[in-house]
Amino acid sequence: xxxxxxxxxxxxxxxxxxxxxxxxxxxxxxxxxxxxxxxxxxxxxxxxxxxxxxxxxxxxxxxxxxxxxxxxxxxxxxxxxxxxxxxxxxxxxxxxxxxxxxxxxxxxxxxxxxxxxxxxxxxxxxxxxxxxxxxxxxxxxxxxxxxxxxxxxxxxxxxxxxxxxxxxxxxxxxxxxxxxxxxxxxxxxxxxxxxxxxxxxxxxxxxxxxxxxxxxxxxxxx
Numbered sequence: 001x002x003x004x005x006x007x008x009x010x011x012x013x014x015x016x017x018x019x020x021x022x023x024x025x026x027x028x029x030x031x032x033x034x035x036x037x038x039x040x041x042x043x044x045x046x047x048x049x050x051x052x053x054x055x056x057x058x059x060x061x062x063x064x065x066x067x068x069x070x071x072x073x074x075x076x077x078x079x080x081x082x083x084x085x086x087x088x089x090x091x092x093x094x095x096x097x098x099x100x101x102x103x104x105x106x107x108x109x110x111x112x113x114x115x116x117x118x119x120x121x122x123x124x125x126x127x128x129x130x131x132x133x134x135x136x137x138x139x140x141x142x143x144x145x146x147x148x149x150x151x152x153x154x155x156x157x158x159x160x161x162x163x164x165x166x167x168x169x170x171x172x173x174x175x176x177x178x179x180x181x182x183x184x185x186x187x188x189x190x191x192x193x194x195x196x197x198x199x200x201x202x203x204x205x206x207x208x209x210x211x212x213x214x215x216x217x218x219x220x221x222x
Contacts, residue, residue, distance in 0.1 A: 001075040002204045003082045005101040010117035011088035013107040014137040016044045017170055018196075022105075023057045023083040024179045025197045035060040035074050037084045039067070039093050045085040052177025057083070071100060090120050099128050103203055106157075107137040110149035122156050133158045133203055135196060138166045158203065162195035 004022070006015040020036070027034045034057035038045040049059045060082070063070055074082055084101070086094045098104055104125050108114045118134070125132040134153040139146045146163060153159050167189050169180045180189035 001071075001079055001082065002103070003071060003084065003101045004103050004105060004200065004204075005084045005086060005097045006105050006107065007086045007094055007098065007121050008088060008107050008118070009090055009120045010114055013088070013109060013114065014164070014170075015088075015105075015107045016040070016048070016085050017174055018105070018107050018135060018137060018164065019045060019083050019085040020048055020174070021170075021179045021181070021193045022197055022200065023081075024054075025181060025193050026081050026083070026201075027057045028181060029194075029197065031081055031201070032057060033077075033079045034058075034081045034083065035079045037062065037067075037070070037082060039097055040085050040087045042087070048174055048177055050177070054177075054182075067096060068100060090124060094121075095124060095128070098124060098130050101130060103200065104130050104132040105135055105200065106132055107135045108149070108153060109138045110136055110140075110143065110146045115149060115152055118153070118156075125157075131158075131203065133160060133200065135160045135162075135164060137164045139163050141165055158208065160196055160199045162192050162199060164192050164196065165189075 006019040008015050023034050023036050036045060036049060036057050036059050060074055071082060084097055086097050106118055106121050108118050134157055136146060136150055150159050169183055169187060169189050173180050173183050180187055181193060184190060
């Protein structure tokens with residue numbers, strides 16, 4: 001079983017949206033059973049799942065036994081992938097989640113404020129010796145700052161070659177518990193999530209190659 005944590009000190013990075021989308025896409029691609037967990041007191045991911053009509057991926061609620069015991073229970077139950085959403089702050093909760101994760105995904109919007117905020121999460125991952133990967137999220141099409149942000153982040157860790165762009169279908173789908181993939185199989189957003197999952201799956205398998213600027217979306221942003 002693999003555990004992916006979505007973590008970002010800065011609110012509004014889109015980690016909850018990406019966590020839900022990656023979990024659904026992993027289930028769709030046959031990588032399940034997939035379980036979702038929400039450690040954010042705001043409960044945005046659990047609220048999204050509560051209005052979701054589809055039963056998969058399923059939601060695993062935290063028990064009094066603690067996260068480590070909960071993950072052991074999911075593994076014994078045959079779960080293959082756990083996706084965890086975390087609070088938008090560096091807390092003891094985040095530290096515990098990261099310590100139990102196989103990969104930490106840091107969603108980062110291409111802006112100076114977001115780039116600076118990513119540092120605290122990076123330091124925590126380094127302290128705990130946990131692999132991390134950045135995902136550029138909420139980008140504007142063909143914006144030069146997207147490529148500049150990718151290059152800056154690449155000095156601190158792997159950067160997903162698939163940029164997730166700002167589109168209304170992400171917000172529209174999350175309203176009623178769906179994802180962009182369930183709105184349209186052929187949308188650009190669906191393709192970006194599929195490429196992101198492929199990249200994350202490779203990282204979990206130990207493939208550390210990073211075709212940073214080979215991706216067309218990054219080249220187009222230059």
